[in-house]
Amino acid sequence: MLRTAAIAAATLCTATAALAPPAAADSFADQCNFPNKVYPGRPWALQRVLLDELWSQSKGKGVRVAVIDTGVDTQNPQLAHAVDASSGANFLPTKNGKGQKIDRGKANGTTDTVGHGTRVAGIIAARPMPGTGFVGLAPEATIIPIKQNDAEGDGTAATLAQAIEHAIKEKAQVINISQDTANAIQPAGGLHTAINDALAQGIVVVASAGNDGLDGNVKLTYPASYPGVLAVAASDRNNERASFSQSGDFVGVAAPGVDMISTVPKGGHCSDNGTSFSAPYVAGVAALIKAKHPGWTAHEIVAQIEQTAERSVAGHDMLVGWGVVDPVRALTDDEHPIEKPDAHEGLSRAEAPTPARLVLGETADERNTRLATYVAVGAAVLVAALAGVAVAIRDARRRTAGGGPGRPTA
Template sequence: MIRRLVSPAVLVTVLVAGLIPAGAGPAAAEAPRGWEQQVMKVPAAHRLGQGKGITVAVLDSGVMRDHPELRGRVTAGPDFIGGGAEPGRPYWGEHGTAMASSVLRVAPQAEVLDVRVLWDEEDPARKRAEQAAESGGPADEQSVKAAGALAEGIRYAADKGAQVISMSLGSDEWSLGSDYDELTASAVDYALGKGVVLLASAGNGGSTDPLEVDANNTVAYPAAYPGVIAVAAMGPGGARAEFSQVHTYNQIAAPGVDIYAADNGGGYRMGNGTSPACALAAGTVALMLSRNPGLTPRQVRDILLRTAQKPAGGYNVFVGFGLIDAAAAVRAAGAAGKSEIEAAPYKGDEYFGDGPVAPPTTNPPIDMSYVAVGGAAAGVGLLFLLGAALLMRRPRARRVPGPPMSGPPMGGPSMGGPSMGGR
């Protein structure tokens, strides 16, 4: 997750992982180990491609490159967020190691580029940044550095030739400021312009449990940036995972419950979240690009959506266009031709279509005699209006009452009764 903290001096972005331990929440039967491979049809996809020649940049909390599952498959990139943590610490690479593992489980011949832009949940640097922001004092140098880490990581990965960028992180639902960031939005556009496919987790605040403190379901970035493929999480039963955030920008879904992945301590662990869902989706994209390296980001997205195992109605805000079908996506990628959308100079005629159908029309000159007559008539009309206004303003004569009448009313004989005004 990305938690944005506000101080008087600067908006500070603190990056927070979005992986939920498998033991969190109500007790439930554990899903079969590796169930995600089966429902995504990964074994069938491996017969068509395994990600060879494709680099997936994992923008996260660091990757333990000497883990038995990852050794020789990860290239070290820079640490853009810093904070003093080093490999071997329990709070260094906990989240990132698991995400790299999930990517490579789907695309075993791909290469992971490790770019550190994220603090793990228990990292002391994250806690210091939170305390500094909450105190209302000026942001320290470390917090300012953290604010630009994600944007720098995206640009670095694009410049280093990564074809896929996996971002298992999202804006915290308890943020105190706007999570939209101009620097990150610009970096997303930069990477898209280089043909890089970007994916991000939808967020873990989608619970409807009133006791769940993170159940705010707010807009999450970078998933909400245009051009980024937002990945929701599904459970073993095929429905949205209860924590997966619900938004109209959700485009696709992948398994996110009881996902078995590498641990930064050297073993393995289970975890839940939209984070592993994003990593699994990124691995699928690596398979697609190894089958057809010429695919554009738009083509990749369209193929994923078209080949997905769709929900009733074809789309909903819970899981987007449905669960990824890796085998169908890789087959479609191999059959896709070159994108027809490209900029080209116009080399046709002077006019679009058939051009003008007749010469431009001209109007005869105005007859000034009509103008003079019209002006005179307007003047006479104005005089009449002024006269009428003056007449309306003249005072009326006041009527003076006369003495009471003693006889019958004027103009008619007596009706046999008393006259008006007396007997």
């Protein structure tokens, strides 16, 4: 069984509302309905980006991003022109694990009764719309909607593998997978094979790291921990790991995943938390880079995202990987492609302070100060002496000019 990597939506099979609830100050933390009200402002996750500078470099035009999820609803006006429904598919099983029939929805993947996939797609490529400051990071990218899961977690590793192969067939350049296998158990080889097939085709594969990190839990999640997959953790408003975000050496970068505003079925927006919404933030950046540098390989795009991430320490750590993604820097600090991130590039080396020389007795500074004092005092005495002599000479001359002593005056 697969589970979507969201934690705040009560309709999801693995949801735990007690973990990292939306901020009380956010009016969109209420129960989300389809449709819902429109978010009027600019969400914090977009406020941290200079969008004009970012979009002067790229808007993701022409890049195809497969969203393998619970479907993508095209009734939301911000997604109506962002989704290529003709390339979509529905791999949800016809029956669940109990043998009960499942309502699969539309065959092209544009039915989303959960809202999870619609949120994911919006973070990547929602089009601008009057009345809201929310927009996708790559507002000219194209979404391939692939439905493979539902609220009950009826998707399997096998159907996920089918969805990935479909994305390859439909010429996806980026694949976003905001889900992981239940209990962090490595699935049978079919899923790994599909991931490797995508990587072999030069596709950037982005996956959420998972949301079981509240108690410092460290474990591998799949498909995020497969080699070559860019695993994304969640960061908060302070650019620190969100408390629920999964940690591990497999984490590549972190991205905003708390109080994430995005599109919902039939129109409007909702707020949610989870690495599910961090992954598409990074997938959007990957689409921007691919549009600007179509000749770059998937490996080079991943290395660019990792190298330009904002980090407080040199190198990689298990909490936020190479750091919190910096979309503008990823698009502007790009003179040439790199094969792997450099832990020290862009970080200045600290120089050890020069120890003070131990001097016994009078130091050079003290001696210079003493000599300077002597010179100043000596100069003052000399000036005073010269002034006294000058006065004596003047008085003597005056007496001589006046006739001097013993001579009568006229």
